[in-house]
Amino acid sequence: ELKVEQNPLFLSMQEGKNYTIYCNYSTTSDRLYWYRQDPGKSLESLFVLLSNGAVKQEGRLMASLDTKARLSTLHITAAVHDLSATYFCAVDSGGGSNYKLTFGKGTLLTVNP
Amino acid sequence: DAGVIQSPRHEVTEMGQEVTLRCKPISGHNSLFWYRQTMMRGLELLIYFNNNVPIDDSGMPEDRFSAKMPNASFSTLKIQPSEPRDSAVYFCASSLGQVETQYFGPGTRLLVL
Numbered sequence: 001e002l003k004v005e006q007n008p009l010f011l012s013m014q015e016g017k018n019y020t021i022y023c024n025y026s027t028t029s030d031r032l033y034w035y036r037q038d039p040g041k042s043l044e045s046l047f048v049l050l051s052n053g054a055v056k057q058e059g060r061l062m063a064s065l066d067t068k069a070r071l072s073t074l075h076i077t078a079a080v081h082d083l084s085a086t087y088f089c090a091v092d093s094g095g096g097s098n099y100k101l102t103f104g105k106g107t108l109l110t111v112n113p
Numbered sequence: 114d115a116g117v118i119q120s121p122r123h124e125v126t127e128m129g130q131e132v133t134l135r136c137k138p139i140s141g142h143n144s145l146f147w148y149r150q151t152m153m154r155g156l157e158l159l160i161y162f163n164n165n166v167p168i169d170d171s172g173m174p175e176d177r178f179s180a181k182m183p184n185a186s187f188s189t190l191k192i193q194p195s196e197p198r199d200s201a202v203y204f205c206a207s208s209l210g211q212v213e214t215q216y217f218g219p220g221t222r223l224l225v226l
Binding site for chain 1: 144146155156157158161168169171172204206211212213214215216217218219220
């Protein structure tokens, strides 16, 4: 059974600081997704990483995927309050044409002024 | 586009009652997913459809749960009979293909008393 572990689960940081959220997974996969969820809201897709070495950036967020290490990172640069949310990584464990997303527990990020 | 539409947004029912959750995917999307989110178990994939055909229902917790997709623009998730442990937020998501970005609906908050 695929296990997806995120750390940290809780992150409190100051505005302007940098930090990285880690997502480790237990079986081979080259499809990884990052989502954001605001309190009481739905999930919003941030990044789709579909190959080893993939790197994507949007604003202050940058995601990368290392399939050999079974690791993805979400790097936050110069955090601002608006980034406060829960961030989830999700890994596709199906392989080929079969498809099954397993989510991590999420990282609750709080950015303080 | 209106995005993924779910109804009802909130549902309160008594144990033993039948509950039907509805989802309208984004027009043109051919994959549809049902998820459940709880504090204890996080986000879980219940079932997904590709071109209206159920592909993987291994996440459906038990026989009390059933899902249908009679056409490309409508899906239902039914719980009969409902139990208090079914209380959760149920999300529907759709995508252009199985590995493409998933767009989540606003969710249905279900409380079974």
